[in-house]
Amino acid sequence: MKSIKKFDAVPKLNGTWRYLDDYQYEGMIHGQFLLSDVHHGKIKEIIFPDGFKLEDFTIVSVSDIPGTNIVPEPVNDQPFMVDDEVMHKGQVILGIAHPDKKLLNEFIKNIKVNYEELPAVIDPKKCLDDETNHFGRTDIIDHRTNAPIDPNWIKHHNVYYTPHQEQAYLEPQGTIAIYSQEKKEMFVRVTAQCPFYVKSGVENMMGNAVDNVVVESTEGLGGAFGGKEDFPSLLSGIAALLSYKAHKPVKIVLERNEDIAITTKRHPGRIEITTYTDKETKRIKKLDIDYRLDAGAYQTCSTVVMSRGILHACGGYDIPDTYIKGRMFRSNTPVNGAFRGFGAPQAFAAIEAHIDRIAKDLEMDPYEFRKVNIFRKGAEFPTTQPVVENNLEDCLDRVIEKSDYFKKVEEYKEWNETHADKKGIGIAIAYHGGGFTGNGEKNMKPKIRVTIDKDAMVKIYVSSTDMGQGAHTTLAQMFYEAIDHPREKCWVMLPNTDKTPDSGPTAASRTIYIIGNLLAKTARKIKHELGFDNLEEYVKNHQDQFPKEYFETFIPDSSVVFDDEKYVGIAYKDYSWITTVNEIYWHADTYQVELIKSWNVLDIGKVVNEKIAVGQVEGGVLQGLAYGTSEYMYKPNFGRMKGFTDYTLPTTLDIPEIDVEFIHTDNPTAKGLGEVPMNSPAPAIRNAVHFATGVMIDEYPMIPERIFTALQAKNKADV
Amino acid sequence: MEIKFKLNRKDVVIDVDPMKRLLDVLREDFHLMGSKEGCGEGECGACTVLLDNKPITSCTANAIHANGKEILTAEGISEEPEGKLLIKCFDEANAVQCGFCFPGFLVSSYSYLQNDGEKNLDKIKTALSGNICRCTGYQKIFEGVMMACDEKENGE
Numbered sequence: 001m002k003s004i005k006k007f008d009a010v011p012k013l014n015g016t017w018r019y020l021d022d023y024q025y026e027g028m029i030h031g032q033f034l035l036s037d038v039h040h041g042k043i044k045e046i047i048f049p050d051g052f053k054l055e056d057f058t059i060v061s062v063s064d065i066p067g068t069n070i071v072p073e074p075v076n077d078q079p080f081m082v083d084d085e086v087m088h089k090g091q092v093i094l095g096i097a098h099p100d101k102k103l104l105n106e107f108i109k110n111i112k113v114n115y116e117e118l119p120a121v122i123d124p125k126k127c128l129d130d131e132t133n134h135f136g137r138t139d140i141i142d143h144r145t146n147a148p149i150d151p152n153w154i155k156h157h158n159v160y161y162t163p164h165q166e167q168a169y170l171e172p173q174g175t176i177a178i179y180s181q182e183k184k185e186m187f188v189r190v191t192a193q194c195p196f197y198v199k200s201g202v203e204n205m206m207g208n209a210v211d212n213v214v215v216e217s218t219e220g221l222g223g224a225f226g227g228k229e230d231f232p233s234l235l236s237g238i239a240a241l242l243s244y245k246a247h248k249p250v251k252i253v254l255e256r257n258e259d260i261a262i263t264t265k266r267h268p269g270r271i272e273i274t275t276y277t278d279k280e281t282k283r284i285k286k287l288d289i290d291y292r293l294d295a296g297a298y299q300t301c302s303t304v305v306m307s308r309g310i311l312h313a314c315g316g317y318d319i320p321d322t323y324i325k326g327r328m329f330r331s332n333t334p335v336n337g338a339f340r341g342f343g344a345p346q347a348f349a350a351i352e353a354h355i356d357r358i359a360k361d362l363e364m365d366p367y368e369f370r371k372v373n374i375f376r377k378g379a380e381f382p383t384t385q386p387v388v389e390n391n392l393e394d395c396l397d398r399v400i401e402k403s404d405y406f407k408k409v410e411e412y413k414e415w416n417e418t419h420a421d422k423k424g425i426g427i428a429i430a431y432h433g434g435g436f437t438g439n440g441e442k443n444m445k446p447k448i449r450v451t452i453d454k455d456a457m458v459k460i461y462v463s464s465t466d467m468g469q470g471a472h473t474t475l476a477q478m479f480y481e482a483i484d485h486p487r488e489k490c491w492v493m494l495p496n497t498d499k500t501p502d503s504g505p506t507a508a509s510r511t512i513y514i515i516g517n518l519l520a521k522t523a524r525k526i527k528h529e530l531g532f533d534n535l536e537e538y539v540k541n542h543q544d545q546f547p548k549e550y551f552e553t554f555i556p557d558s559s560v561v562f563d564d565e566k567y568v569g570i571a572y573k574d575y576s577w578i579t580t581v582n583e584i585y586w587h588a589d590t591y592q593v594e595l596i597k598s599w600n601v602l603d604i605g606k607v608v609n610e611k612i613a614v615g616q617v618e619g620g621v622l623q624g625l626a627y628g629t630s631e632y633m634y635k636p637n638f639g640r641m642k643g644f645t646d647y648t649l650p651t652t653l654d655i656p657e658i659d660v661e662f663i664h665t666d667n668p669t670a671k672g673l674g675e676v677p678m679n680s681p682a683p684a685i686r687n688a689v690h691f692a693t694g695v696m697i698d699e700y701p702m703i704p705e706r707i708f709t710a711l712q713a714k715n716k717a718d719v
Numbered sequence: 720m721e722i723k724f725k726l727n728r729k730d731v732v733i734d735v736d737p738m739k740r741l742l743d744v745l746r747e748d749f750h751l752m753g754s755k756e757g758c759g760e761g762e763c764g765a766c767t768v769l770l771d772n773k774p775i776t777s778c779t780a781n782a783i784h785a786n787g788k789e790i791l792t793a794e795g796i797s798e799e800p801e802g803k804l805l806i807k808c809f810d811e812a813n814a815v816q817c818g819f820c821f822p823g824f825l826v827s828s829y830s831y832l833q834n835d836g837e838k839n840l841d842k843i844k845t846a847l848s849g850n851i852c853r854c855t856g857y858q859k860i861f862e863g864v865m866m867a868c869d870e871k872e873n874g875e
Contacts, residue, residue, distance in 0.1 A: 009810045012818025013825055014797035015753020022752040168853050170757045170765055170819040222755075222819030223853050256758040468817025468854045611813035618856030619816065644762035644851070652844040652857050 003611035004487065006473045008466070012220065019220040020174035020191040021253050028176070029058070030101040031242045031252040034094040034108055035262060036086040039120035039332040043086060043093065049110035057107065058097040058246040065241065067207025071234050071300070072200045078298035078335060080205060080237045086115065087297035088332045090262035095238040097250050120332035124268035124294045124634055125161060127331040134327050135299055141310055141324040141567040143382040153276040153285055156358055160273070160350035161699040164633035165266035165623075166641070167339050168649055169467075171222020173231060173263060174253035177202075177239035181247060184211040186240050192217070192232035193224045194505035195463050199497045201233025202240045209244060216496040217465050224467040225623070226338030229507055230301055231263045257643045264337030265633060267293040267305060269346030271313070273354045282362055282372045286321040289313045291347065295328040296335040302328045305336075307437055307564075309343025311383065311571045312679075315351035316392045316429045318379040333640075338507060340620060341678035344432055345627060349700055352428040352683030357696055365409070366427050366687060367400055374429070383562075385570050391603040391664050395579040396429055398663055403581040403599040409691075416692065420588040423596075424692025429579045430679035433572025434672030435510040438562030446554040447501035448518055450479070450526075454546045456539040458490040460519065462503040464511045465495055469674060470612040471511050478516040478608055478670070482523035485535050501551065509672025512608060513574070514554055516670055522552045576671045577603040580621070580680040583656070586692040591704035591711075593629055593689060595656035598681060603664045605671035610662075613673055617660045620677025626650045628682030629701050724785040727751075727795030737783035742766045744782045745792060753793035753822040757851070764850035767823040768792045774830045774849065793822030796829045805829060805867050812863040816854030823850045828864050838868035 011017040034046075048054060062069055062081045069079045081092045093113065098104040121127045175190040175198075186206055192198050195215040202213045215236075221228070235252060243250040254262075272290040277283065291310050295302035310326035359369035374396065379387045400406070405425065412423040435441050449461040460479060466472040472492040480490040493499065503515050532538035539546055562569035583596040598621055607613050630648040633641050641647040682700060689695070689702045695710040720737045723730070726749065733748055745751045745768070754777055757765035761779040768777045769791040770784065796802035805828050808814075815821055824847065831846035843864050852860065 003813070005810055006813065006815060008818070009813075009815040010806060012815050012821050013793075013806045013809055015751070015793040015822040015825075017818060018752070019755065019819060021756070170763060170817065170851065170853055171755070172757070220818055223817040225853070256756075256760070256763075468819075470816070615813050615816060615855055615859055618858045619854045620856075622856035623853075643760060644758040645760060649851055649853065651851060652847045652861075655857055658856055658858055 002609060004473060004477050004609055006470050017220040018218065019171050019222050020176065020189070020218045023176060023189060023218065025176065025178060025249040028249040028251055029097045029099045029246060030104055031095060031097040031239055031250045032104050032108055033092045034096060034111055036082060036089055036091040036093055037113070038086055038115045038117050039089045039122055041086050041115035041117040042084060043082065044114045044116055047112040049107065052107050056098060058242055060095040060238065060241045060245055064245060065205060066209035067203070067205050070204060071237065072204050073230060073300040074303050075299035078300050080234055088334050090334050092238060095242050097242045097246055122331065122333060123636060124164065124331065127294045127329050128268065128270035128292050133329040133331065135295065135330050137303065137328065139307060139310060139326040139567065141322065141382045143322045143384065145321045147321055149276055149286070150278065152279050154279055154361060155274065155276055156354065156361070157274045158354060158357065158698055160271045160353055162269040162346045162349045163631070163700055164268050164336070165339055165627055165631050166260060166633060166647055167225040167227030169223030169225060169227055172254045172256055172259045173228065173235055174251070175232060175236040175239045176249060176251045177236060177243040178249040179240070179243040179247065186210045186213045186243070188213065188215045188236050188240060189218060190215060190232050190236050191221050191228060193228045193465055193467060193507060195465065195495045195497050196502045197230060197505060198232050198236045201237045205237035205240055206244065214496065214498045217494055219494065221465055221467040225340045226342065226507065227263060228467065229338040229505060231337065260641065260643055260647065262334050264335055266339035267295065267302065267336040267346065269293055271346060271350035273350055275354065275358065277358050277362070282364065282369060284317060284319045284358070284373050287314060287319045289324040291324065291326045293328050293343070293346070294331050294336060296331060296333050298335050299328055300335050301337055304437070305338070305343040309347050311433065311437065312344040312431070313347040313351060314382050315348065315355065316375055316431060317373045318375040322382040324382055340623060341675050342508065344675070344679050345624065345682065348428065348430040348679045349683050352430070353686050353698060356687045356690060367405060370396060370427065370429060381571070383567050383569060383571050392429060392431060392577040394663060395577050395601045395603055398661065399579040399581050399599050399601040402601065402661065405581055408583065412691070422586040422588070422692035424584045424586060424688035426582050426684045426687030426691055427580070428680040428684035428687065430676065431575045431577045432509060432672060432676035432679060434513040434574045434576060435572065436508050438564045438571055441514060441554060442556045444504045446504040446514055448503055448515065448522065448552050449501050450522060450550045452539065452546055452548045454539065454543060456489055456536040458485060460490070460492045461500040462492060462515055463495045463500045464503055464515050465506045467506065469616055470609065471506065474512055474609050474612055475516050475519055479519045479523045482520040483527045483535055489536070509674045509676070512670050513672045516608065518552060518554050522550060526550060574605065574669060574671045576673065576676040578676045578680050580684040582681065582684040582688045584685060584688045584692060586689065591707045593685065593702050595625055595629065597657045597659065598625060599659045600677065601661045601663060602676065604662060604673045604676070605664070605667035605669045607662050607665050608670050613662070614660050616673055617677045618658045620674070621658050621681050622650055622655060624678045624681030625656070625685060627701060628685035630703065632701055722782050722786045724787065725789040727791060735782050737781060739782045740778055741780040741782055741785055742777040745777060751792050751794050755819055755822060757820065762851070763820070764823045764827065765820050767826040767850065769826060769830060772830070772833065774827050793825050796825055801832050801871065802829055804870060805832065805863070808866040808870065809863040812859045812866060814855065814859040814863040820850060820852045824852065824860060828867070831864065832867060832871060836868055836871055838865050838872065840865070
């Protein structure tokens with residue numbers, strides 16, 4: 001495990017690293033959206049305000065689109081701009097541009113839109129409880145045995161709700177589109193995770209109006225967490241259309257409140273679990289899960305999120321008889337999309353809460369109950385994929401030992417007897433499959449390009465972006481370490497769709513796992529082919545052979561076979577494992593949960609760069625903790641959160657000490673890392689709240705109001 | 720209106736709408752892109768600058784507030800000895816991920832180092848509580864500031 005410092009840390013610190021809004025182009029004008037302000041309705045008329053020179057504004061609507069009004073997605077159902085019917089608040093009706101940002105804002109604020117309003121579903125719980133909102137598609141993992149239900153089995157049936165979560169990348173979404181009439185080309189600079197997604201989005205929008213679309217990443221990408229996976233396509237598509245019409249570069253940077261109002265969030269979930277557990281053996285014998293996601297107004301990439309969700313829904317348990325059903329529901333809210341974890345955090349929030357409920361009824365310690373049911377070598381996932389290692393159990397045992405779990409359980413029980421405030425400790429276990437689901441990588445065929453110059457400088461061209469996770473530092477490291485090349489002679493180039501092959505999106509914990517391992521393999525292959533010990537020496541002595549260029553394509557393991565219709569086979573070749581123990585302090589006067597310490601033990605395989613990996617886990621764990629304690633978007637009788645003032649992100653004063661340890665690091669493969677830390681912290685808090693207060697709360701997050709209500713109900717029942 | 724102030728140790732004069740946001744004055748009129756707009760409502764701290772040695776969010780201040788005062792931005796601080804020390808320590812601790820919030824953290828940390836500088840985690844947490852970071856979980860940022868407190872104390 002080495003810790004190499006990031007190449008971009010110093011320029012980021014002194015303010016010279018350029019993010020989207022720091023780029024300036026000659027003649028550039030500002031773009032902004034006219035957004036719908038009803039949840040559902042038909043546009044009757046748009047009235048522009050008096051007192052503005054209309055001819056100075058560039059205005060685009062659906063009728064200006066030379067291509068198609070569809071944002072490319074796994075399900076192609078979301079338009080760039082409203083055609084006729086507004087399906088959610090914050091949908092783009094018009095794109096408008098003007099050289100003066102302030103005047104543009106003033107103009108848009110004064111446009112009046114008259115609607116014929118239609119009924120709308122806004123509350124995620126109401127959306128998910130009502131089966132008539134189902135979009136239509138149902139995915140099923142069927143591993144039933146049809147064994148009869150034994151009278152000795154105890155049934156548990158509960159419904160768990162998880163909230164929206166806002167990615168809250170610190171840099172708001174933004175894009176710059178520059179149309180060149182001469183070249184019939186559209187150049188886009190954008191803060192986005194996946195330059196090739198943006199390229200296909202702009203191509204869809206522009207149709208035959210341009211011959212080429214070039215998308216280049218910004219130097220600095222101010223955070224993403226999934227939020228800049230597909231939304232930049234919509235944003236850039238409309239910016240491109242504005243630039244095409246205005247014949248000028250157009251920059252659109254969303255204001256924070258706009259960003260929160262219209263971009264994708266984590267899907268709210270409703271997960272209904274039924275289990276049967278044998279009273280004698282304490283083994284779970286049968287599991288049935290109804291997994292629902294609120295997709296928002298359109299389906300877009302929700303199918304893929306749902307698929308990953310149901311593939312992680314049974315948790316880390318060996319259950320012989322399982323049936324898992326996944327469905328998407330429609331609401332009149334902006335589309336929900338990718339966010340670190342991609343359907344899995346919802347799944348683990350539910351199953352890990354459910355496991356503690358069964359343990360309680362069996363009067364077992366939650367750790368002991370997990371030990372009885374955890375899957376081990378020889379067991380199967382519900383897809384029939386064999387479990388090939390006991391590393392999840394090793395993580396669990398290590399985190400129990402490390403956190404001194406049993407001693408604390410005793411101490412806290414005793415302390416709680418004599419105090420109004422309460423201490424709590426809770427466990428959760430989880431995992432995350434690395435890379436695309438099933439045949440994803442096979443279909444994608446991710447590519448890389450590497451050049452070696454006459455001075456032995458290695459340049460790596462991949463479309464993976466560095467959004468802060470340190471990908472470009474670590475990817476270069478994986479290449480140069482494989483052949484002992486000096487660090488300063490190996491660099492990842494800024495992704496540009498004309499120069500970089502399509503390595504696939506920067507998502508699904510696949511950057512190090514798929515692209516990094518492919519780079520290391522390529523480095524070793526080049527070394528073998530050329531037969532050098534020292535690349536610099538070799539280049540010096542064979543100048544005529546350089547510059548040299550290499551292209552490689554990822555070839556998936558042929559043993560990975562998955563039937564994506566029936567959900568049978570190997571869904572992910574490698575899983576990363578995590579176990580969390582959280583300690584909390586519950587305040588009896590405010591009902592607030594204070595986080596004391598979060599212990600996390602993970603197996604991510606080989607750790608390429610320890611400092612970067614620990615930083616990733618700490619950040620992911622904190623997002624997971626906030627998912628469990630404070631973050632949600634919708635409140636009945638209030639509506640959706642509007643900005644950083646009412647959406648409660650954790651500050652330096654809200655956080656616990658976070659302990660991180662990696663085990664089984666001798667694995668030659670570096671597995672996925674980005675998402676797994678998101679999956680266990682929230683349920684471990686929920687379980688700690690149960691330990692502390694005695695109430696089981698099945699709706700996340702654990703906000704004081706919810707704990708208050710649950711305690712009131714319990715006290716009433718106890719009387 | 721003519722506004723005179725000291726910006727990163729230099730005297731400057733500018734003719735500007737006195738109600739223009741200080742953040743926009745810095746970015747648009749002085750091309751100092753270090754201060755970032757993360758929220759525009761004083762919550763996230765990405766636009767933090769020092770006004771007469773006190774950290775303020777420049778998105779909620781106006782040009783007029785700078786009149787006759789001294790402003791120090793992340794760019795200016797990175798030229799100061801203690802700014803250089805902090806940059807070194809943050810780099811060492813791998814505190815930086817996406818980096819968008821960091822010029823703001825640099826300013827708040829510099830202010831703490833100047834005005835207190837005790838290696839005390841609780842005090843550091845309070846000093847940085849106006850800055851939001853979504854990537855790191857803050858642990859490495861604290862480590863960086865603690866390291867800087869240590870090195871300053873020991874005169875390294």
